[in-house]
Amino acid sequence: MSPQADPAPENTAPENPAPESASSERASLESTTPDGGPATGAEPTVITVGEGRGTGGQELGYDVVIGNGLLGRLPQMIGAQAERVLVIHPRALRATGDVVREDLENAGYKAVVAEIPDAEEGKHIQVAAFCWQVLGQNDFTRSDAVVAVGGGAVTDVAGFVAATWLRGVRVVHMPTTLLAMVDAAVGGKTGINTSEGKNLVGAFHQPAAVLADLDTLLTLPRNELVAGLAEVVKCGFIADEKILEIIESSPEQAQNPHSHQLRELIERAIRVKASVVGQDPKESGLRESLNYGHTLAHAIELAERYQWRHGAAVSVGMVFAAELARSLGRLDDATADRHRSVLTSLGLPVTYRDDRWNQLLEGIRRDKKNRGDQLRFVLLAGQGQPATVEIPDASILFATYQEIAESDEGTTVSL
Ligand SMILES: NC(=O)c1ccc[n+]([C@@H]2O[C@H](COP(=O)([O-])OP(=O)(O)OC[C@H]3O[C@@H](n4cnc5c(N)ncnc54)[C@H](O)[C@@H]3O)[C@@H](O)[C@H]2O)c1
Numbered sequence: 001m002s003p004q005a006d007p008a009p010e011n012t013a014p015e016n017p018a019p020e021s022a023s024s025e026r027a028s029l030e031s032t033t034p035d036g037g038p039a040t041g042a043e044p045t046v047i048t049v050g051e052g053r054g055t056g057g058q059e060l061g062y063d064v065v066i067g068n069g070l071l072g073r074l075p076q077m078i079g080a081q082a083e084r085v086l087v088i089h090p091r092a093l094r095a096t097g098d099v100v101r102e103d104l105e106n107a108g109y110k111a112v113v114a115e116i117p118d119a120e121e122g123k124h125i126q127v128a129a130f131c132w133q134v135l136g137q138n139d140f141t142r143s144d145a146v147v148a149v150g151g152g153a154v155t156d157v158a159g160f161v162a163a164t165w166l167r168g169v170r171v172v173h174m175p176t177t178l179l180a181m182v183d184a185a186v187g188g189k190t191g192i193n194t195s196e197g198k199n200l201v202g203a204f205h206q207p208a209a210v211l212a213d214l215d216t217l218l219t220l221p222r223n224e225l226v227a228g229l230a231e232v233v234k235c236g237f238i239a240d241e242k243i244l245e246i247i248e249s250s251p252e253q254a255q256n257p258h259s260h261q262l263r264e265l266i267e268r269a270i271r272v273k274a275s276v277v278g279q280d281p282k283e284s285g286l287r288e289s290l291n292y293g294h295t296l297a298h299a300i301e302l303a304e305r306y307q308w309r310h311g312a313a314v315s316v317g318m319v320f321a322a323e324l325a326r327s328l329g330r331l332d333d334a335t336a337d338r339h340r341s342v343l344t345s346l347g348l349p350v351t352y353r354d355d356r357w358n359q360l361l362e363g364i365r366r367d368k369k370n371r372g373d374q375l376r377f378v379l380l381a382g383q384g385q386p387a388t389v390e391i392p393d394a395s396i397l398f399a400t401y402q403e404i405a406e407s408d409e410g411t412t413v414s415l
Pocket residue numbers: 028090092093118119120123150151152153154156176177178179180183184185186187188189190199216217218219220221224227228310311
């Protein structure tokens with residue numbers, strides 16, 4: 001992957017997978033009901049993350065707006081101080097990116113587009129460098145802004161670009177996957193991968209606003225929607241049991257982008273995330289709970305060269321964490337078993353191949369929660385009771401791996 005050096009006339013970083021058809025994607029911008037008619041649509045929901053004012057008097061909070069047909073609201077979220085806006089999107093979302101650019105142009109902004117490689121390919125230092133080049137060549141100043149249109153990979157890298165350009169410019173996230181809506185776009189964690197691991201370089205940089213247009217979920221492949229549900233389930237186990245109950249009462253409706261159940265799940269998960277990051281934006285303690293399941297998950301993603309969906313890896317990671325907590329005598333059997341049942345009901349994986357332990361342990365040792373040689377995991381002491389726990393001896397991790405290891409490779413499949 002080597003992004004194109006000359007950004008004009010259209011800034012495209014090469015080596016993307018084939019784009020989606022523009023027609024199917026444009027359809028995602030039109031509000032529809034389950035039977036295809038125009039959406040009457042519930043009112044948008046606004047969840048504010050953080051509040052109060054900083055020492056310079058600046059507003060600290062920002063809004064996450066959730067609803068249908070929201071793309072047109074973008075200009076008002078960017079603010080009048082910006083003249084130029086960089087829209088960063090993957091090639092697969094070119095049609096949506098075009099609509100966003102046109103809206104911004106019509107609202108009087110100079111809109112520049114940077115098209116980046118899809119998914120984890122986009123979370124690369126060369127992609128960030130390509131975006132910095134586009135910003136530089138178009139004279140972006142501190143009052144200008146970046147807009148991310150895409151899944152979590154795009155919000156992560158675009159957020160990182162915004163955090164680092166001139167040491168920080170405004171970024172507005174327009175998440176187009178379930179996972180990005182409920183998790184990646186909210187809370188200001190930005191980052192890119194290195195050869196050694198996932199998200200090893202990054203910065204905390206809160207967005208100015210998040211626009212979660214539920215219509216974009218209509219074109220999302222089912223496996224991507226299900227992957228996003230893993231982070232929703234995470235919020236269920238660490239904080240909001242009602243999330244688990246909604247899924248248990250109808251795993252099918254939880255996966256239906258038209259259902260009121262999915263909308264409720266989205267709003268509940270965002271409220272969990274907003275509450276945690278509002279209290280601990282830079283992960284000095286409480287925020288580590290949002291990393292539940294992620295220690296093993298990131299190791300799996302690296303071992304799989306990012307061919308597993310992040311949410312699928314988080315699913316296995318949560319089962320591993322539940323088994324670890326059970327073997328340490330911290331977690332009751334019912335809550336541990338509930339992990340497998342809820343995740344399986346959604347078609348998420350709960351096992352991993354049995355021949356990768358050394359590689360996984362290497363990844364686990366690079367986890368950001370560790371302190372020196374001390375391995376630390378987020379574990380539950382019960383439903384809704386996460387805590388970060390020091391692991392006394394890595395041998396317990398290997399023993400726990402046996403609980404999720406699957407010798408028949410054919411049954412250990414990602415989404
Ligand atoms: N910063 C955070 O707090 C945070 C939280 C969770 C996850 N993440 C990161 O997010 C990433 C995963 O995000 P993701 O699951 O959204 O994956 P992704 O960004 O890789 O997107 C998944 C796929 O869906 C496609 N897509 C996106 N929107 C679409 C739409 N509306 N219709 C059709 N296709 C669409 C994309 O092109 C891509 O191929 C990981 O890198 C993970 O580390 C970050």
